[in-house]
Amino acid sequence: MPVPSHAYTEHIASHEVICHECDLLVQVPRLEEGEQALCPRCGNSLMLLPKAPLQRPLVYALTSLIMLLCANVLPFLAINAKGMANSMNLYQAASVLFSEDYRLLSIAIYLCMQLLPACCLLLVSYLYYGFLRGRVVPGATTVTRWLFRLLPWTMAEVFMVAVLVSLIKIASLADIFIGAGFWCFCLFSVMYIKSMVHLDRAWIWSRIAGPMPSVGLLLQGKEGLSQGVTLCHGCHGIIDIQSERCPRCQHKVHPRTPHSIEYCFALLITACILYLPANLLPIMVTESLGQTHYSTILGGVVLLWNMGSYPIALVIFIASVLVPITKILALFWLCYTVYRQDGHHRRGRTRLYRLTEFIGRWSMVDVFVVAVLAALIRMGKLMSIYPGTAAVAFAGVVVVTMIAAMLFDPRLIWDAAQPHKDTRRDL
Numbered sequence: 001m002p003v004p005s006h007a008y009t010e011h012i013a014s015h016e017v018i019c020h021e022c023d024l025l026v027q028v029p030r031l032e033e034g035e036q037a038l039c040p041r042c043g044n045s046l047m048l049l050p051k052a053p054l055q056r057p058l059v060y061a062l063t064s065l066i067m068l069l070c071a072n073v074l075p076f077l078a079i080n081a082k083g084m085a086n087s088m089n090l091y092q093a094a095s096v097l098f099s100e101d102y103r104l105l106s107i108a109i110y111l112c113m114q115l116l117p118a119c120c121l122l123l124v125s126y127l128y129y130g131f132l133r134g135r136v137v138p139g140a141t142t143v144t145r146w147l148f149r150l151l152p153w154t155m156a157e158v159f160m161v162a163v164l165v166s167l168i169k170i171a172s173l174a175d176i177f178i179g180a181g182f183w184c185f186c187l188f189s190v191m192y193i194k195s196m197v198h199l200d201r202a203w204i205w206s207r208i209a210g211p212m213p214s215v216g217l218l219l220q221g222k223e224g225l226s227q228g229v230t231l232c233h234g235c236h237g238i239i240d241i242q243s244e245r246c247p248r249c250q251h252k253v254h255p256r257t258p259h260s261i262e263y264c265f266a267l268l269i270t271a272c273i274l275y276l277p278a279n280l281l282p283i284m285v286t287e288s289l290g291q292t293h294y295s296t297i298l299g300g301v302v303l304l305w306n307m308g309s310y311p312i313a314l315v316i317f318i319a320s321v322l323v324p325i326t327k328i329l330a331l332f333w334l335c336y337t338v339y340r341q342d343g344h345h346r347r348g349r350t351r352l353y354r355l356t357e358f359i360g361r362w363s364m365v366d367v368f369v370v371a372v373l374a375a376l377i378r379m380g381k382l383m384s385i386y387p388g389t390a391a392v393a394f395a396g397v398v399v400v401t402m403i404a405a406m407l408f409d410p411r412l413i414w415d416a417a418q419p420h421k422d423t424r425r426d427l
Ligand SMILES: [Zn+2]
Pocket: 019, 020, 021, 022, 023, 024, 039, 040, 041, 042, 043, 044
C-alpha cells in the first residue's frame, strides 16, 4: 500500500489535537523537523517531529540490534578472587535465577532486559524500512499497536545501571574483567534509548493510515469531553465519544479510563501488601567461607553506607526505598484528590503523575543487581550469592505500581474542577 501523498513532507501541518493528560483541545501549529508541541495548560508533549524522522530511528534500531547480538556472544564480565575465577555471559543474568527455582522472576528479567527491547527494535526497523522506501509495510497497524504496548515494559537502560552498580559493589571483593560484551551492551542501551525517543505515536499513525476523519467544528481551548469528542489512546486522533472503536486504529473508545480510580486504588493496596515481604525478607543470600549471611534491602543499604560506598548506597536507597514509597504515596494522594473533586494545583498534580509514571521502572535496579551478582559470584565455598524471596515480592511491587500508574487517568484531575454533567450522563 503506498504512503498517502501528504506524508512525504518532512513537516507536520497545523492540526487539532487533544492533550492526553488534561483533555484540552489545542491547535498545533505547523511543526518542522526538531520541533515539539507542548500543551499550554499542563505542559505535556502533544507532538514531536525529530530531526531526520525517517532515517534516525531505523539507523539507531539496527545498530542497537547488532550490539545486542554481540553482547550475547562476546564475554560479558569475569571476576577473580583469591585465585578463583568465574565469568558470565549476558543471558546468564536471567538463566541462573531460572536454575535457582526463581523461574517467573527469571523470565520477567529476561523479557524486560532483552527480549522485549529486541522485539521493539525489530518492529521499529520493519516499520521504518517501509517509511524510507515510501511504502507502508504489510501489517503496519498491528506492528504499531504492539510496539506501543510493549514499550513501557522494556528496561534495557535500567539493567545497564544495575550492572554498573553490581560492578562497584564487588570491586572491593574481587578483580573485575570487563569483556567486549559489556561495552556492546552499553552501546545497545544508548542506541535503544535514542531510537525510542524519536518515536511519535500520532506521527506514525498519520503515516500509515492517513489523517483522522473530521469530527466537525471544535472549539480550541475547551475540553474534548464537553464537545462530545475524546482522544484515541491507540493513535492519538480525535474521535466521537459515541463511537465504539476508533475508525483509524480500531482501539476501543473510552472518554475516560473505566473504573480508573477503583483499579488504581486496589492495585496500590496490593503493592503495599507486597512491600512488606519485599522489605522484611532477605533479597540476597551470601555464602562465604561456610557462613551464610541474609541481607534485606535496607540492610544492604546500611552495609554499603558503613563500607563507605556512599554513591551506591544512595542509588540503591533512592531506587529501592524512596521511589516505590513516593510512587505509592503520590498515586494514593492523586486518587484521593480526584475522589474529593479537588480543583487545586492541577498542573502540579499532573506533573507529579508524569513523574511517577517515568520513575516507576527504575525501582527494578535492585532486582537486576541481585540477578547479576547471583550470576557472577559463583565460587563455591569461597563466596556465592543467591537471590532471596524478597526479590520476587519486590519485582511484584514494581510491576503492580506500574500497572496502577497506567490505569490512573490524569484527565480526571482536570475534570474534578469542571464536571461536564450533560456529557457524563451519556457515558
Ligand atoms: Zn494538557
